[in-house]
Amino acid sequence: MSATTFQIPKPSSKDWPLYGVLAALVVVVAFLFHEGFANLWDRWGRREELSHSYFIPAITAWMLWDRREALKASIGAPSWIGAAVLAFGVLTVAGYQTTHIFLIEHLGIIISAFGLALLIGGQSLFRQTFFPLAYLIFMIPPPxxxxxxxxxxxxxxxxxxxxxxxxxxxxxxxxxxxxxxxxxxxxxxxxxxxxxxxxxxxxxxxxxxxxxxxxxxxxxxxxxxxxxxxxxxxxxxxxxxxxxxxxxxxxxxxxxxxxxxxxxxxxxxxxxxxxxxxxxxxxxxxxxxxxxxLGLPHAEAIRPAAAWTRERFMLVAGATTAAVAVFAVLLHTTEDELIAPDRETFAQLPLEFEGWQVRETALDVATEEALGADDYIVMNLVDPEDREVYNLYIAYLEAQRDGRSWHSPRQCLPGGGWTFDVQEIIAEGPQNVLGHAYNRIIMSQGETRYLVYYWYDQRGRTFADEIWMKIVLIWDVATKRRSDGAMIRMMTPIAPDETIEEAETRLQNMRVETLTPILPKYIPS
Incomplete structure (x- = not known):
């Protein structure tokens, strides 16, 4: 069965309504993702490892231009599947608006590019543009x-x-x-x-x-x-x-x-x-x-299953353009505020613990900026003989969004010359005295050894695994309008004359007896 392909109208008979609908479709999709595009441009300029991303769209455009004749010959009947894919693109923008995780919208840009190909020229055009459009994945900054x-x-x-x-x-x-x-x-x-x-x-x-x-x-x-x-x-x-x-x-x-x-x-x-x-x-x-x-693969025209028709294009593209425009305006004009629950600041924490001398310390400016916490406290607890027994670090974020999140000790401690002898997650269970999962690290530098516990206290939940914490974060933002939370890290030195079990007992008692009663004031559930 023969199938006619899309032909560009001659200058003497330009179909301005058709071009108007096509231009409007592209404009409303660009408006839908304008915050995502702006964030991409900003990230490319701020991170040296992403500066090459400016060239990725140009390379995609070059690959599409190189196969322009095959593209024109591959245009088939506009597909309603493309409209559905663009609807999914709308959902990715809504997902970003809810979570402020730009990765969701960035991926939506590429998905919507595939949707445009399907909507304009059906599956044959989609297959013809697949690799050039898929190559855009390299312009997306990793989380x-x-x-x-x-x-x-x-x-x-x-x-x-x-x-x-x-x-x-x-x-x-x-x-x-x-x-x-x-x-x-x-x-x-x-x-x-x-x-x-x-x-x-x-x-x-x-x-x-x-x-x-x-x-x-x-x-x-x-x-x-x-x-x-x-x-x-x-x-x-x-x-x-x-x-x-x-x-x-x-x-x-x-x-x-x-x-x-x-x-x-x-x-x-x-x-x-x-x-x-x-x-x-x-x-x-x-x-x-x-x-x-080596060489750019020769693109053969892909025979469309059904002919492209002006009437079908105007119906599918026109309806999709109108729907996307309505949802884009609604999404970008709706107020989106997260709830920041009331709490006491760490400055109000009484630095008095029975039997201990408390010495509060401060992070240097560069470290403070890198961690980006809204509120934090670092303190050393020493015994009456002036020996360090505990180091406690608690950091709190009112909102985990726009790249503001936790820096795990697993990522920063080795930078100071420490090596991890043990690194594991202790799951909940009858043998877990803390009552929740936590990360356990034994690290050393020369003859010095430390036992480290850390976990994430997030809106009434406690996590040890960062990935699972972020999955639940998306759910809490959508259902509770909250993304606040804290990270807690405890350390104690392992003296040469003591066993790891003794240090373990000391750190667990610190958590259960000292921290548990006071944390709810400073970390809302």
């Missing part, structure tokens, strides 16, 4: 907590591999967490040195290379996945070179080198290693010319 966790893990991997490279050159070196000690010189592998600024753009480049590579699917997957170890190796190499030069010539001689290597040199070396992977795979497949295996 803040994923960036934090990934950055921390990459710091540790890069530090360990970098130290191994330094030792290969017979340079004495000691690694404590992510702190590299070279005699009198100390180098700290901070977040900026984690390698994420290379990983995210390199992943997007690897996806393009895998798409351009003419080979079996498993080889394409290998091209994409190879970007992760390549990034870690090259970042470790940069750290190693910095350490070796610091040892030989002093840290003052490495500043320019480090800055130089933070930019294009490391990225270009990553690209060179990716080409090595491509050449190896090509040779494995019996192809001597790697350039012959």
């Amino acid at each position: 803040f907590w994923i960036i934090t966790v990934t950055s921390w893990q990459f710091q540790l991997w890069s530090s360990e591999l970098g130290v191994a490279m330094i030792r290969f050159f017979d340079v004495p070196v000691l690694l404590r967490g992510n702190v590299i000690e070279l005699g009198n010189i100390t180098l700290q592998v901070v977040e900026a040195c984690s390698g994420l600024r290379y990983l995210f753009p390199f992943l997007s480049l690897g996806a393009l290379a895998a798409y351009f590579y003419r080979g079996p699917l498993w080889q394409r997957a290998l091209v994409l996945l190879s970007t992760i170890p390549i990034t870690i190796v090259m970042n470790s190499f940069r750290i190693a070179m910095t350490g070796i030069l610091s040892d030989r010539y002093g840290p003052s001689h490495t500043e320019g080198f480090l800055h130089f290597f933070e930019g294009w040199v490391v990225f270009l070396m990553c690209i060179a290693l990716l080409l090595v992977v491509l050449v190896t795979l090509a040779r494995f497949s019996g192809k001597k010319n790697v350039l012959a295996t």
Whole structure:
């Protein structure tokens, strides 16, 4: 059965109503997601590891333009499924308005782009535009907590591999967490040195290379996945070179080198290693010319199942445009306020605990800004003999939204040179004296050891797992209009002359006997 395809009207017979409906559809979808677009633009500019994202929409546009003839020939009957997908896009904006988790709206942008393809040209156009539109996923910033966790893990991997490279050159070196000690010189592998600024753009480049590579699917997957170890190796190499030069010539001689290597040199070396992977795979497949295996895939027209008609397009697009416009206006004009329950501030906490001397401390300005808590307290409890027994940190947020959330001790403590000997979640049960799940860590630095408990006290619930806490947060925002909550961390030193069980009993008694009676005033249920 033959099927006619969409033909662009000649200049002498332009169908202005048709173009008007199409333009209105695009405008209302853009208005629906305008807050999400603005947030993307802001995030791309504020995070160096996301600065490549400005180019992702341009690359998608280029891929669509390259296959423009195939696109025109693939336009079929407009699909009501596209209208349903755009309706789901409306729900993602409502989800953001409810939770203020921008990731929901960001994903809705890409989903709605697929919806537009379905609505305009049916499944044949959707299939033709699938990869160019799916490539937009690389413009979406990962959630803040994923960036934090990934950055921390990459710091540790890069530090360990970098130290191994330094030792290969017979340079004495000691690694404590992510702190590299070279005699009198100390180098700290901070977040900026984690390698994420290379990983995210390199992943997007690897996806393009895998798409351009003419080979079996498993080889394409290998091209994409190879970007992760390549990034870690090259970042470790940069750290190693910095350490070796610091040892030989002093840290003052490495500043320019480090800055130089933070930019294009490391990225270009990553690209060179990716080409090595491509050449190896090509040779494995019996192809001597790697350039012959690369190129933008030729897009063949996909025959539509049903013909495109003006009447159907005007009906489907017109109705969808009107519906999306109404909901977009309602969503963006409705007040959205969260409830912040009354509570006493930590400044009102009486620093008097029977049998203990309390010494309140303050975080430095940089740490305060990084944690972003609305209210917090840090205090050391010491016994009459002036020995530290407990360190207590409680932080409270009135609203967990727009990137403001908790920084787990698992992410920040190793940055100070600590290593985790034990790291586990203690579930609820008859043997759990605290009565709720909590994270248990035994960490060490040289001969010093600490036992750490921490958990999240959230609107009458207690969590140890961050992911489950965030899932319940979305539910509480939708049903209770609340996203407040606290994180509580307790620490006690493990003395050389005591057992872990003794430290365990001490910390558990502190929670049950001292903290339990006072917390409800400061952390609303």
